[in-house]
Amino acid sequence: MFKSRIPLFRIAVSALIALALGMPAAAHHLVLRFNLEEMTATADRVFVGRCTTVEETREMIAQGMMAVTRYTFEVERVIKGRVPKTLTFRQEGHRARIATGKGKEMVAHGRVVSPDTFHGMSEYEVGDRVVLFLIPDYLGGKVTYPVGLYQGAFRVSDMPSGQRLVRNSINNLGLFTAPYNGWKLKAADAHVVFPDRDNAIGDVSALGVDGAALVRKRGSLPLEDFLKVVERIVAAHGGSKGALLQ
Amino acid sequence: MKKLSSLCECVLLACAILLPSCRSGPSAQTGRWVAGSPVAEVNLLGVDLIDDKNGWAVGDIGVMNGAVLRTTDSGKTWQAVSKTDEILAAVKFISPTRGWVAGYAGRIQRTDDGGLTWKVQRAEHEGEVLNSVFFLDADRGWAAGGSGLLLLTIDGGASWEVIPTGRAEDFWSVKFVTRDRGLIAGEDGLILATVDGGREWAAQSTGTTRALLGLAAGADFAVAVGEKGTILRSDNSKSWSVIDSGTDETLNAAGLNGAVCWAVGSRGATVGSADGGRTWKPAEATLQRDLMSVSISSPVRGVAVGRRGAVQLLSPE
Numbered sequence: 001m002f003k004s005r006i007p008l009f010r011i012a013v014s015a016l017i018a019l020a021l022g023m024p025a026a027a028h029h030l031v032l033r034f035n036l037e038e039m040t041a042t043a044d045r046v047f048v049g050r051c052t053t054v055e056e057t058r059e060m061i062a063q064g065m066m067a068v069t070r071y072t073f074e075v076e077r078v079i080k081g082r083v084p085k086t087l088t089f090r091q092e093g094h095r096a097r098i099a100t101g102k103g104k105e106m107v108a109h110g111r112v113v114s115p116d117t118f119h120g121m122s123e124y125e126v127g128d129r130v131v132l133f134l135i136p137d138y139l140g141g142k143v144t145y146p147v148g149l150y151q152g153a154f155r156v157s158d159m160p161s162g163q164r165l166v167r168n169s170i171n172n173l174g175l176f177t178a179p180y181n182g183w184k185l186k187a188a189d190a191h192v193v194f195p196d197r198d199n200a201i202g203d204v205s206a207l208g209v210d211g212a213a214l215v216r217k218r219g220s221l222p223l224e225d226f227l228k229v230v231e232r233i234v235a236a237h238g239g240s241k242g243a244l245l246q
Numbered sequence: 247m248k249k250l251s252s253l254c255e256c257v258l259l260a261c262a263i264l265l266p267s268c269r270s271g272p273s274a275q276t277g278r279w280v281a282g283s284p285v286a287e288v289n290l291l292g293v294d295l296i297d298d299k300n301g302w303a304v305g306d307i308g309v310m311n312g313a314v315l316r317t318t319d320s321g322k323t324w325q326a327v328s329k330t331d332e333i334l335a336a337v338k339f340i341s342p343t344r345g346w347v348a349g350y351a352g353r354i355q356r357t358d359d360g361g362l363t364w365k366v367q368r369a370e371h372e373g374e375v376l377n378s379v380f381f382l383d384a385d386r387g388w389a390a391g392g393s394g395l396l397l398l399t400i401d402g403g404a405s406w407e408v409i410p411t412g413r414a415e416d417f418w419s420v421k422f423v424t425r426d427r428g429l430i431a432g433e434d435g436l437i438l439a440t441v442d443g444g445r446e447w448a449a450q451s452t453g454t455t456r457a458l459l460g461l462a463a464g465a466d467f468a469v470a471v472g473e474k475g476t477i478l479r480s481d482n483s484k485s486w487s488v489i490d491s492g493t494d495e496t497l498n499a500a501g502l503n504g505a506v507c508w509a510v511g512s513r514g515a516t517v518g519s520a521d522g523g524r525t526w527k528p529a530e531a532t533l534q535r536d537l538m539s540v541s542i543s544s545p546v547r548g549v550a551v552g553r554r555g556a557v558q559l560l561s562p563e
Contacts, residue, residue, distance in 0.1 A: 096372075098371070099369065107369070111370075111372060120372075123372075123373070150372075150373075157393065157414050157416075158414060159414060159415060159433060159455070160414070160415075160434060161434050161435070165416075165433065165434075167392070167416070169350065169372070169373050170333060170350045170375075171335070171350060171375050171377070171392070173289070173306060173333065173350070174306075177289070177553065198513075198534055213473070213474065213496065216496045216511075216513070216536060217473060217496060218418075218459060218496075218498060218538070219392075219416055219418070219433070219457070219459075220416055220433055220457075
């Protein structure tokens with residue numbers, strides 16, 4: 001009985017999440033855009049960590065067997081929330097294979113579509129170092145995903161000069177310029193990011209951050225400056241400093 | 247008295263020659279930038295003019311979708327000629343009909359009808375970001391993007407080969423001046439040069455770790471521009487000199503036509519050179535919005551585009 005309900009259930013859940021995120025299924029870039037302040041406010045955990053294991057499995061979630069991918073991260077630094085040093089979380093769906101163009105594959109955006117995949121969900125490989133902005137667990141506290149799907153997952157890159165840079169898969173577009181959409185914050189609640197102003201960031205000079213340079217830089221941003229601004233946002237909204245639980 | 251008169255004449259003549267170059271911008275012969283009408287609220291990321299009249303612009307997407315825009319009047323007006331559901335960062339045309347776009351999904355598309363319809367040549371690769379696409383002719387092209395991603399085609403884009411670069415830096419701009427000689431500019435002060443059409447690349451010494459976001463290359467020289475007003479110039483693609491740009495704003499893009507070069511960037515920053523990139527001067531600011539891309543079709547014609555549909559036009563004085 002369960003078997004026949006699973007695909008419908010999964011589709012329904014996925015559709016609900018997609019609708020909530022403003023994401024038409026056919027276009028993964030058409031997701032509600034989050035600026036950094038609203039992204040931080042929407043996440044209940046923000047941390048830097050390195051992916052250590054990836055496991056695709058099925059678990060009983062909300063009265064149905066659901067395809068999930070379990071990711072384990074060694075957490076190095078917590079900016080928001082209380083996060084254990086070794087964190088395992090689940091995201092809906094298995095990772096989508098890259099389409100080969102051969103055989104009868106149903107393909108969307110270069111990936112093979114199946115009932116077990118969740119298009120647009122951020123994916124990580126073992127060894128990836130990322131800054132993750134995770135939404136509160138849902139479906140009975142069993143699954144989560146980064147804010148704005150791929151938007152809230154920032155890869156950390158080590159440059160030859162020693163610089164550490166971060167960017168998400170849309171080149172950090174809109175981090176300081178996307179208007180507040182009211183998902184978690186309204187423009188009137190803003191303390192740090194002001195998309196409508198000429199200078200889209202509040203005064204962060206006390207943090208040793210050149211705010212003007214930060215908001216005007218395309219693409220990757222310096223990791224430390226980025227994290228300082230996120231910490232400032234957390235504090236500005238009355239949040240306590242993130243805690244790494246041993 | 248006659249000597250004094252001759253001296254005055256000389257002084258006046260010198261003033262007549264020198265004064266125009268004292269004005270903002272490189273010189274009177276390079277045209278003047280004026281603010282164009284904003285296209286829309288959407289961020290524009292790429293622009294390409296193939297002549298003084300015809301060009302295309304691409305960029306971010308709105309709530310429902312985005313568009314490829316076309317101008318036939320030097321950038322004064324723009325028409326949406328086709329829709330897109332992908333963030334497009336780069337556009338390159340080689341004729342009024344044939345061009346390519348690339349964007350933040352690793353997808354490359356080609357048009358053979360001026361942008362009305364597009365054929366996907368390289369399927370979407372989730373997580374891949376393409377920042378730049380360049381074609382020398384109908385066959386040979388390159389696309390460059392995040393985390394050292396470089397693609398090469400020799401059949402007009404029908405097939406794309408991934409060229410291993412071994413680089414972690416994001417590539418921001420790829421340009422070729424011949425089938426063999428090309429350059430890439432990227433994060434962390436990176437400039438790569440090739441002399442074999444893009445199969446082997448050698449990192450050049452730049453002396454900076456600032457991101458190099460724009461690149462313009464001519465037959466005799468090349469300039470790379472980037473964070474905090476950085477401008478580097480080279481005569482041989484190997485040794486690069488820091489040039490005073492006259493601005494601290496981030497420069498996002500550069501374009502050239504002959505010896506005339508322009509670079510544009512944050513808060514409408516626009517700096518120009520009329521001597522092959524040796525000396526630069528800021529132009530009068532026409533708008534405060536960040537400019538992300540520039541295309542120069544002649545010494546007195548060009549278009550720059552940017553955030554919230556910003557358009558800036560280079561026009562003859």
